[in-house]
Amino acid sequence: MRPTKRDELVAKALSAFYRTGFQATGMDRLAAETGVSKTSIYKHFRTKEELILAALRLRDEQFRNFRTRRLEALADTPRGQLLAIFDLLGEWFRQDGFRGCMFIKASAEYQEPEHPIHAQSAEHKRLLFVHVRKLAEQAGAPDPAALARALMLLEEGAIVTAHLGYAPDPAGDAKAAARVLIAAALGPW
Amino acid sequence: MRPTKRDELVAKALSAFYRTGFQATGMDRLAAETGVSKTSIYKHFRTKEELILAALRLRDEQFRNFRTRRLEALADTPRGQLLAIFDLLGEWFRQDGFRGCMFIKASAEYQEPEHPIHAQSAEHKRLLFVHVRKLAEQAGAPDPAALARALMLLEEGAIVTAHLGYAPDPAGDAKAAARVLIAAALGPW
DNA sequence: GACAAAGTGAACTGATCGGTCCATCTGTTC
DNA sequence: GAACAGATGGACCGATCAGTTCACTTTGTC
Numbered sequence: 131m132r133p134t135k136r137d138e139l140v141a142k143a144l145s146a147f148y149r150t151g152f153q154a155t156g157m158d159r160l161a162a163e164t165g166v167s168k169t170s171i172y173k174h175f176r177t178k179e180e181l182i183l184a185a186l187r188l189r190d191e192q193f194r195n196f197r198t199r200r201l202e203a204l205a206d207t208p209r210g211q212l213l214a215i216f217d218l219l220g221e222w223f224r225q226d227g228f229r230g231c232m233f234i235k236a237s238a239e240y241q242e243p244e245h246p247i248h249a250q251s252a253e254h255k256r257l258l259f260v261h262v263r264k265l266a267e268q269a270g271a272p273d274p275a276a277l278a279r280a281l282m283l284l285e286e287g288a289i290v291t292a293h294l295g296y297a298p299d300p301a302g303d304a305k306a307a308a309r310v311l312i313a314a315a316l317g318p319w
Numbered sequence: 320m321r322p323t324k325r326d327e328l329v330a331k332a333l334s335a336f337y338r339t340g341f342q343a344t345g346m347d348r349l350a351a352e353t354g355v356s357k358t359s360i361y362k363h364f365r366t367k368e369e370l371i372l373a374a375l376r377l378r379d380e381q382f383r384n385f386r387t388r389r390l391e392a393l394a395d396t397p398r399g400q401l402l403a404i405f406d407l408l409g410e411w412f413r414q415d416g417f418r419g420c421m422f423i424k425a426s427a428e429y430q431e432p433e434h435p436i437h438a439q440s441a442e443h444k445r446l447l448f449v450h451v452r453k454l455a456e457q458a459g460a461p462d463p464a465a466l467a468r469a470l471m472l473l474e475e476g477a478i479v480t481a482h483l484g485y486a487p488d489p490a491g492d493a494k495a496a497a498r499v500l501i502a503a504a505l506g507p508w
Numbered sequence: 509g510a511c512a513a514a515g516t517g518a519a520c521t522g523a524t525c526g527g528t529c530c531a532t533c534t535g536t537t538c
Numbered sequence: 539g540a541a542c543a544g545a546t547g548g549a550c551c552g553a554t555c556a557g558t559t560c561a562c563t564t565t566g567t568c
Binding site for chain 2: 150151153154229230233234235237238239241243248251252253255256259276279280282283284285286287288290291293294295296297300303304306307310311314
């Protein structure tokens with residue numbers, strides 16, 4: 131289906147917010163970077179906050195689709211895919227323009243738990259957890275939820291550490307730790 | 320040594336920034352919350368950014384001192400202290416007013432790696448890593464740096480997850496995972 | 509009490525903020 | 539060419555932003 135002007139606006143807004151932050155990116159600048167006038171932006175979205183939410187929804191959808199497919203490409207088995215999460219993270223961290231996780235940053239800028247932006251960030255992570263737990267179930271983990279929660283912690287920790295930029299290989303470090311946790315849950319490799 | 324007006328200003332600024340964010344807290348509001356006029360603030364600090372840096376330095380110093388002492392209180396041995404990190408995190412997460420990690424939020428709002436605020440956030444984490452590696456060395460880990468990096472990832476992941484607020488017990492989850500990793504590195508408990 | 513140091517409040521500067529308005533332009537359809 | 543729909547740019551609104559100014563007040567020291 132042909133993308134509408136609105137879809138292109140959201141995609142470009144997503145990119146601008148990711149690169150320079152939510153509050154630090156004013157509407158004048160956003161209009162300049164998206165090539166859409168402020169009048170048109172406010173035709174599509176009642177407020178800046180609604181545009182941010184639309185951008186986060188787009189990111190959530192794109193990222194989770196991409197992640198599922200990439201994990202399936204990287205490994206044949208659920209167990210293999212659990213570990214491949216960290217290969218995928220390594221690929222992401224090495225990309226030009228890597229600037230951490232959109233949702234972690236959104237929840238840092240909008241801290242109230244009831245704030246829609248914060249809530250949507252939490253929901254994104256909850257959906258990722260559900261997917262990892264499913265892989266853990268399929269891999270035969272005795273406590274799939276516990277294994278999934280541990281792997282999520284390694285994943286979040288790797289992202290934050292990569293963004294801080296003080297450690298050489300957070301994805302590699304996380305993968306090594308994940309290997310130990312997966313072996314402890316599922317038996318030796 | 321008797322705290323100066325400047326010290327009190329920095330401590331109150333720290334609290335305001337932690338609660339409501341750096342960019343979202345304007346200087347008029349800061350003056351109102353600290354009880355120090357803008358004129359005086361600018362007598363002590365040339366810019367808002369310098370005040371933020373002073374607040375981060377204070378937080379780094381206070382937190383690392385507190386953390387070292389608290390870990391020593393929670394466990395007698397280096398190995399015990401490695402695990403006690405997560406008890407300390409649990410205590411912190413349960414505090415009223417918990418709002419994530421000052422430094423993770425600072426690096427989210429100031430993303431350029433060369434930006435002084437981002438660099439100071441990375442430095443804070445590097446110092447924490449050095450301390451954890453020292454504990455791992457003292458505990459007899461064959462690869463203390465690797466163990467320390469893994470535990471740091473769990474720590475950062477737990478903090479971010481606690482701030483997002485979608486999981487019930489991130490500190491407990493991280494502790495369970497840390498126990499496995501420490502056992503793998505140092506032998507059974 | 510005199511004086512210096514420190515601090516104040518509010519007005520100010522120039523700039524930017526989110527959001528609105530409107531005359532004008534562009535593209536499409538008939 | 540006319541009519542209509544969609545979009546624009548920049549001026550505008552009221553508010554806030556970081557930082558400055560200055561007449562005045564308070565505090566501390568001798």
